[in-house]
Amino acid sequence: MKIIHHGAVNGVTGSCHQLDINEQSSILIDCGLFQGDEATSDSSTNQLQIEFDLSQITALIVTHCHIDHVGRIPYLLAAGFNGPVYATTATAALLPLVIEDALKVGVTKNQRLISLYLKRLQQLIKPIDYDQWFTLEVNNCDSGYQQAKARFNVAGHILGSAYVEIELSQLSQTDKNSNALTSLNGDSSNRQDKHIIVFSGDLGATNTPLLPSPKSPLRADTLVVESTYGDKNHLQREYRAESLRQVIEKSVSDNGVVLIPAFSIGRTQELLYELEQIIFNQQHNPMWQSIEIVVDSPMAANFTKQYIKYKKLWDNEAKSVLMHRRHPLDFSQLYTIDNHQDHLAVINYLSSRQKPAVVIAASGMCTGGRIINYLQRFLPEPTADILFVGYQAQGTTGRDIQTYGPTGGYVYIEGEKIDIKAGIHTISGYSAHADQQNLIDFVKGIEHKPKHIRIVHGDNEAKQALARKLKELIPQCEMIIPTG
Known part of the structure; x- marks a missing residue:
């Protein structure tokens, strides 16, 4: 299992994370635009191009439909991506509206082309309710994980926003011999080497109006967490x-x-x-x-x-x-x-x-x-x-x-x-983003604490400050601040 970041590592925009499940299967979590200085930096000279290999990517998971998390989806489709686009039910309703606007502003005014993009996107979108496990396609491979499932949890950032739990597991010997798959919602005790990765997306601040506050997952072996306000606390x-x-x-x-x-x-x-x-x-x-x-x-x-x-x-x-x-x-x-x-x-x-x-x-x-x-x-x-x-x-x-x-x-x-x-x-x-204390509380609320935390989506000072706080909370946890 490996995580590769295609954005949101040198700042707060362009979120796009690739989870390699095994040598033959990967999924993307978000595919957003760069903005501000990040759109003109050396590391994002070809920021609209999808330069990474799509041949093993079987799905895209969308945490929410802000442009810095979904704005490169048209370019992803143009590059040949043809897999399912998983999103919460509300995000699935909002996403075509956002992409249509992004196309008009940054790609083309040609309504026929826009309609073709949107038609293709609608064919790929798979709406999923909160707290419902769904299966991710995994190509056969002799090494690495061989099963994957995911579910959305309330993130409280905007309507439909979610953080994502992804559970990876091996097939047990019994499963391999019989080619039987363990039930998605059933007992997973016969799964070996289970690993849970949580991608935070953008977490909302607690006690804000309209949307419920996010609740921590039960377990996260690896956590990829945003840090927009990793060094600041908001006004009450x-x-x-x-x-x-x-x-x-x-x-x-x-x-x-x-x-x-x-x-x-x-x-x-x-x-x-x-x-x-x-x-x-x-x-x-x-x-x-x-x-x-x-x-x-x-x-x-x-x-x-x-x-x-x-x-x-x-x-x-x-x-x-x-x-x-x-x-x-x-x-x-x-x-x-x-x-x-x-x-x-x-x-x-x-x-x-x-x-x-x-x-x-x-x-x-x-x-x-x-x-x-x-x-x-x-x-x-x-x-x-x-x-x-x-x-x-x-x-x-x-x-x-x-x-x-x-x-x-x-x-x-x-x-x-x-x-x-x-x-x-x-x-x-x-701000619709969690502040430092909200982020700390989110990690503190995870009953089975992560062994690895990857801090993304923040300015360097914010990431470093959050890393120090989380290291105090979980001294044995490996803190990783990826760089582009």
Whole structure:
């Protein structure tokens, strides 16, 4: 058994991990795009190309459908991959929407080609419910593992997100002689040399709205864990919600616009949930009862519909809100902008009026999407405010604004130098990623602790900090920080 990393080892994007089950069989866990500096680094010069051998890869397992975990799937298909694409039921519903957008933005505008890609993807997708074992194809081989099964567990990152348990085992001598396979859900005591690998995908922070918190697996012999916030802890939820209220109230006191760059999946819905909560709690505050919440993203609108469709996956708190006849993702002060003409009209409208508004638009790291037009128009405005609620990778426009904005610096957007006069704010607690303590607790909760931990998907400082903490927790465990 061997693990090869094709991304997310020199930073936080491009997640793609290859698990070699034996000499004849491998599977992929995620196949994502590189972003920011990682998209232009020497190690990812041909980042869109699938340069690794696909001949032994029998399946792709998708942990969730953020672009840095699925964005290279079109290139995988173009390279000849023809195996099943396993995903949770909700992820299977979201994935074609994400891939369609990725194709339009980064590959082609040809609708016929896009339709062919999506048709092929739909043929390969295999939806699987949480906590259900499914068999992975393993080619016959005299050495190595000869059976494999996997299951998805709630990760709490975005709708449908999962961490993956993969159980590898040998056939017992009895099985070899009779060619009988052990039942997937039955007694596995006759399996020899069983090894369980857990791929964390992206784990969600605990006690966040809408989705349940992840629960640790019973056993992990090898753990591949993300480390986006391996060196930081978030604000507690009650503090971040209060910070959100205070920042918005201060920002709109001059009737200005608050821009929140946010990913269409997960962050946008979480923000809507808490904004509705604030509006509900501020029933006697005229400002909150009149403020307009604008979601300018067709993708976010589509994903919000899916969140509502799959509300059975919400946590108990969110379900309780629904029972009280409130609609946390569809309330009266929420406006959704669809077509590009309306998008431009909203920018002009907000520029000429004297009334507060909050605009949520993608992309979350300001690397593209409709947020760019808002930034070009409002960054030079002293009455405007930019509120970052998620991680900004090195080399992204979001990181540049976050770094240079507070000191009155400037930023280049589409080749244009723009002075930053808007207020710049950051609330770290709104990250959809687990923080350091969440990650430690996830490992601490594993009853049969891992012998090997591979730390990926983080900046070097975050990976090193998490490795030190986990080594204190499990001194006998081998800590591995892969490099590209």
